[in-house]
């Protein structure tokens with residue numbers, strides 16, 4: 003029998019001085035494709051990085067590759083998070099930057115990025131086009147990195163990996179931010195490279211998986227435990243009985259008007275490229291909307307207008323909270339009334355703030371905390387920290403926490419001021435199934451008090467029950483607006 | 494026109510140099526009200542112009558841009574910047590006559606021409622705003638008596654002014670009212686409101702004067718900020734190459750070293766930076782920086798004297814008139830130095846290694862920061878102003894060297910700063926020639942601690958720490974940094 007591809011004996015691993023993996027053993031043999039699922043913070047990412055030898059190389063992880071194979075003999079890791087720098091090697095970006103015309107030319111184009119990747123790994127350029135097409139990425143070749151949305155960044159990472167076809171491909175939360183169609187196509191592409199000889203380790207809590215996955219495991223108490231497909235069903239969901247903090251059950255004040263958002267023929271374009279076309283949309287106080295559309299359909303641009311983050315708001319007929327934009331209001335007066343979470347906000351958030359600071363900063367809509375919040379704000383923050391089970395991380399820096407915990411902290415930040423308008427753009431990215439359920443329950447709870455909601459989510463399972471209306475964007479245009487009577491079906 | 498400062502009697506000179514008041518946040522409670530509903534017209538849409546304007550509009554103010562005809566007709570970058578962000582753009586004739594506030598954000602060298610062109614079009618009682626006072630102070634620009642003249646000067650590049658604003662913060666800012674032009678007494682209220690509009694009030698505002706801002710700004714940029722960083726970089730690189738250190742390594746150590754080393758200044762001042770060294774290295778760095786201070790003191794004093802007397806700006810304006818002859822020659826010569834021409838090697842240098850292997854730069858930075866600060870304070874500039882123009886800005890400039898070496902630094906800073914930087918550099922290098930003959934690779938290129946047992950005398954170390962920590966730049970700095978604790982790692986972009 004040939005040597006196992008990965009052989010791990012008694013691996014012990016700490017994450018910021020806390021043990022996460024303890025005497026973990028794992029053997030991956032030829033032709034095996036693994037799914038690793040389980041709760042957030044259980045050590046999945048640490049394990050994946052260790053196998054790919056990122057940052058450190060462990061003597062108790064042996065990898066052996068097939069010398070006969072034409073595929074690159076390496077373990078390639080696709081991170082759960084994308085990273086890029088500007089042309090001068092800096093990554094000091096802010097999330098609104100992609101909407102500012104003059105700031106987008108300082109990062110490389112997708113094309114240049116792919117060319118340098120291809121060169122580095124001696125890849126054939128004619129092979130990348132098919133992958134690009136399958137993930138709906140071809141049109142973005144001339145975009146610069148900063149113009150991409152988080153879902154598009156994810157795709158770029160995947161395009162590189164699928165083009166490379168390493169002998170061992172490790173994908174950490176690959177479906178995050180992808181729309182339904184892209185998820186399907188990703189699975190087909192993964193099946194294809196598996197056929198061609200790549201082996202997969204997939205870290206995900208998704209249920210729609212490539213058919214080649216033939217082993218499933220979770221990490222429990224620092225050890226790898228193999229489970230059967232049936233055991234993946236979520237029967238271990240704890241009942242969650244913590245009381246919603248009282249300040250959140252107070253009715254929100256819709257101070258000014260019944261009309262929260264009103265857009266009349268709103269158009270946004272960058273040079274020749276029109277990203278929003280003649281958008282007409284009205285949202286009334288207390289309504290719960292879901293905003294649907296494929297990656298690149300214009301969703302994040304639409305939301306950036308509402309949040310005061312888009313400079314072209316000033317050139318459009320567009321009313322927020324009853325006032326026309328550009329009639330003397332400041333963006334801080336707008337932001338004060340909105341609780342926002344989005345993948346971009348998370349990505350650009352100040353990583354050197356503590357959990358506590360990050361949550362309080364929600365009162366000021368700043369990325370990081372710049373002033374003393376005073377007693378009542380502190381007290382509300384502490385209540386929320388407790389509610390989200392983050393007590394022990396209160397003073398931990400954001401960048402020292404796994405993704406799921408960072409996300410919980412930012413969700414707490416989103417609601418800490420009990421805002422009249424909640425904008426939840428893929429709020430549950432990086433959360434496990436249980437955390438998602440709990441968060442959705444909380445959203446339902448909040449919405450009983452008159453909060454207006456705009457929800458974006460590609461995963462049907464993650465959409466809260468209170469949604470009653472849907473707007474569908476396609477290529478920057480409103481495709482349909484409808485009233486829903488049951489849970490929405492995704493296209 | 495003659496130098497404004499030189500027309501003042503001594504007492505008034507000292508008065509204006511001494512305007513310096515770190516403002517309490519309660520002074521900004523009125524927000525942008527003093528400018529609400531007023532028409533703000535910005536002349537020029539470059540680094541400061543565009544970013545200040547985006548912030549002002551997002552703060553609920555009415556902003557438009559006026560550009561020179563060529564820029565509009567040629568659809569230059571400045572025109573694109575403004576129109577693509579949906580601002581109204583027009584000629585001087587179209588926009589200036591209705592403006593309540595005209596904001597001059599063109600390059601300093603153009604100020605006289607620009608102001609001469611716009612002033613006749615300005616309405617009675619309007620306000621003229623600058624972000625730097627050179628034109629008023631050094632060129633003695635006379636502004637019509639009905640016009641209010643104010644300054645709001647962000648102490649950061651324009652891109653940071655925007656980035657910090659949208660993060661919910663701002664950049665430290667100086668504000669001032671020109672005492673010759675405040676006919677209605679509204680100058681300060683408008684300057685404060687403008688400062689709120691750009692977000693500066695969140696990061697600390699120093700009430701200053703045109704005179705204090707110009708004299709301290711010129712001094713800082715010529716000596717510690719640009720001049721000494723350039724001299725130190727070139728000398729360090731040449732020394733390493735002379736002593737047989739790999740040129741790629743030397744280039745990388747120098748290019749990125751200043752940034753890493755001065756980053757420590759941001760957090761803990763000069764003593765924080767010195768604390769990054771081992772005890773033996775700290776003692777050594779202290780000794781040589783004392784020596785450096787003695788050698789360079791006369792040069793720092795000469796620069797300050799020439800700035801105060803107007804001699805500096807007089808010679809520089811002569812060079813402007815001569816088509817930038819000296820500036821261009823010096824710029825070309827800098828591009829030809831071995832340091833500029835040697836690309837950084839593909840070697841990994843750890844963060845601590847930059848301190849351990851580059852003790853010389855730590856000594857240069859300490860000497861330069863303290864000297865610049867001391868010289869300014871001796872000349873009548875208040876410690877808070879001197880702090881901003883020395884220690885505070887050093888890491889911001891060092892960051893530009895890390896990006897693309899001296900070329901980048903000199904590209905980003907103003908022509909005035911660049912001119913002063915070369916002036917200093919050419920005088921400083923010969924001054925340090927003897928000193929440099931004694932410098933070996935333990936101070937630059939290799940780990941200073943190597944082969945030493947690391948022990949130091951307790952009393953010596955305590956005495957050194959005491960001297961470092963009790964320096965006035967540290968005392969003032971600790972207070973100002975506390976007021977700006979929230980200031981994140983601000984970088985030039």
Ligand SMILES: NC(=O)c1ccc[n+]([C@@H]2O[C@H](COP(=O)([O-])OP(=O)(O)OC[C@H]3O[C@@H](n4cnc5c(N)ncnc54)[C@H](OP(=O)(O)O)[C@@H]3O)[C@@H](O)[C@H]2O)c1
Nearest residue numbers: 537538539540541561564569571598599600603624625650
């Ligand atoms: N850079 C900094 O870090 C900084 C910091 C604080 C204060 N400041 C001050 O801010 C002011 C502007 O500096 P900046 O760095 O923003 O300059 P900049 O980026 O060079 O922009 C200058 C703008 O002025 C226009 N312009 C140039 N010559 C002109 C002329 N003769 N008439 C009319 N318009 C002209 C340019 O547009 P066209 O050439 O297209 O016409 C451009 O839009 C200066 O007073 C400077 O001292 C700068």
